[in-house]
Amino acid sequence: MATEQMKQSMSEAEKVLYKAYNRYQVMFERGDGVRLYDTDGTEYLDFFAGIAVNALGYHYPGYDEALKAQIDKFQHISNYFYNPPALSAGEKLLKASQMDKVFFTNSGTEAVEGALKIARRYAYDKNGDSSQYEIIAMDHSFHGRSMGALSVTGKEAYRAPFEPLIPGIRFATFNDLDSVKAQITDKTCGIIVEPIQGEGGIYPATDEFLKGLRKLADEHDFILIFDEIQCGMGRSGKYFAWQYSGVKPDVLTVAKALGNGVPIGAFLTSGKGNTTLKPGDHGTTYGGNPFVCAAADAVLTIMEKDDILKNVNETGAYLKEKLEGLKAKHPHIVDIRGKGMMYGVEFDISVNPIINRALLDEHIVLINAGTNILRIIPALIVTKEVVDEAIEKIDRAITAEEQANA
Numbered sequence: 201m202a203t204e205q206m207k208q209s210m211s212e213a214e215k216v217l218y219k220a221y222n223r224y225q226v227m228f229e230r231g232d233g234v235r236l237y238d239t240d241g242t243e244y245l246d247f248f249a250g251i252a253v254n255a256l257g258y259h260y261p262g263y264d265e266a267l268k269a270q271i272d273k274f275q276h277i278s279n280y281f282y283n284p285p286a287l288s289a290g291e292k293l294l295k296a297s298q299m300d301k302v303f304f305t306n307s308g309t310e311a312v313e314g315a316l317k318i319a320r321r322y323a324y325d326k327n328g329d330s331s332q333y334e335i336i337a338m339d340h341s342f343h344g345r346s347m348g349a350l351s352v353t354g355k356e357a358y359r360a361p362f363e364p365l366i367p368g369i370r371f372a373t374f375n376d377l378d379s380v381k382a383q384i385t386d387k388t389c390g391i392i393v394e395p396i397q398g399e400g401g402i403y404p405a406t407d408e409f410l411k412g413l414r415k416l417a418d419e420h421d422f423i424l425i426f427d428e429i430q431c432g433m434g435r436s437g438k439y440f441a442w443q444y445s446g447v448k449p450d451v452l453t454v455a456k457a458l459g460n461g462v463p464i465g466a467f468l469t470s471g472k473g474n475t476t477l478k479p480g481d482h483g484t485t486y487g488g489n490p491f492v493c494a495a496a497d498a499v500l501t502i503m504e505k506d507d508i509l510k511n512v513n514e515t516g517a518y519l520k521e522k523l524e525g526l527k528a529k530h531p532h533i534v535d536i537r538g539k540g541m542m543y544g545v546e547f548d549i550s551v552n553p554i555i556n557r558a559l560l561d562e563h564i565v566l567i568n569a570g571t572n573i574l575r576i577i578p579a580l581i582v583t584k585e586v587v588d589e590a591i592e593k594i595d596r597a598i599t600a601e602e603q604a605n606a
């Protein structure tokens with residue numbers, strides 16, 4: 201139970217902060233490893249990870265030190281100048297992603313904006329006019345909240361209040377190549393897809409689907425965009441989920457775990473995407489400043505040095521096994537999907553009451569992906585012991601909810 205003091209602080213925050221979120225009844229003050237502490241000092245196990253951002257948890261050795269060292273130099277200059285952290289982070293990100301060029305952004309949605317502009321600009325260069333402007337996106341996709349990214353987001357409820365959005369967006373069925381083919385016209389300039397859909401409910405794309413998209417993009421000469429803002433940076437068990445299929449996109453979007461909480465995203469290009477945007481076509485004041493790039497550089501250094509992918513694969517397999525155990529025990533669980541450290545546990549009931557019980561009674565922070573799906577996206581550094589602890593807590597929260605409804 202929250203103390204009167206925390207309750208009062210939360211009600212004051214409600215008066216100040218724009219109510220764009222229904223917030224959980226807790227005010228967090230600090231983190232340590234994979235634990236969070238509220239303003240009353242109560243400890244919580246963090247399986248929310250800032251929505252797949254805090255891949256290294258809180259205060260991972262070497263991360264804070266890198267940020268502090270950069271603050272002592274400078275935090276911002278401008279993209280009109282070269283700076284060492286952008287070079288260093290850029291080199292490491294290109295190596296991990298196997299892409300050729302990087303443009304750093306402030307967020308995921310801005311990375312998507314840049315990717316969409318590349319698709320449009322590529323066709324504009326080819327035709328000398330704007331006649332080829334349509335983009336194919338997927339049902340149940342999520343690409344962000346800015347107007348362009350929202351236009352290609354599959355959830356109608358997110359888009360409807362803000363119509364008209366950008367014109368020429370056609371939606372196809374995820375993992376159904378024929379449905380994509382049906383949307384291709386002579387105006388198509390690009391396709392955008394998440395190799396593992398995140399917000400939509402943790403649905404991995406099949407290799408055949410991604411291969412088919414690559415073939416279509418080559419045959420029709422348009423841009424293939426993979427959005428790995430959620431499933432990238434090691435979460436799938438490889439640096440990027442496309443690496444399972446070997447299907448390389450022309451543009452790859454990244455954010456979330458890239459800065460481990462410092463706001464940085466990126467769009468990366470390969471092949472025909474490399475020189476599409478010309479000086480003056482695109483820009484950002486803050487994007488890729490030395491401070492945020494020092495964070496990305498530290499994350500990429502640590503991931504390599506401490507072989508974080510090994511843990512994602514080993515502990516991720518263990519996590520999946522434990523989740524299957526929960527499914528065997530609880531008939532309301534109907535499916536488990538995902539890879540690495542990214543799973544969707546689908547129920548035939550709403551998961552929100554379970555998440556609330558887990559938070560308030562079990563002190564574990566969880567997140568959903570839609571009404572019926574529990575999204576399991578902990579820090580990539582969780583150990584098997586931490587997984588055991590989490591599974592026990594989740595198990596008890598589900599049992600309590602089942603008993604309450606019996």
Ligand SMILES: Cc1ncc(COP(=O)(O)O)c(C=O)c1O
Pocket residue numbers: 251307308309310312342343344345394398399427428429430431455456
């Ligand atoms: C796949 C995907 N793309 C884009 C975004 C938007 O990123 P941001 O919230 O940083 O703008 C998200 C955020 O959840 C995402 O999961």
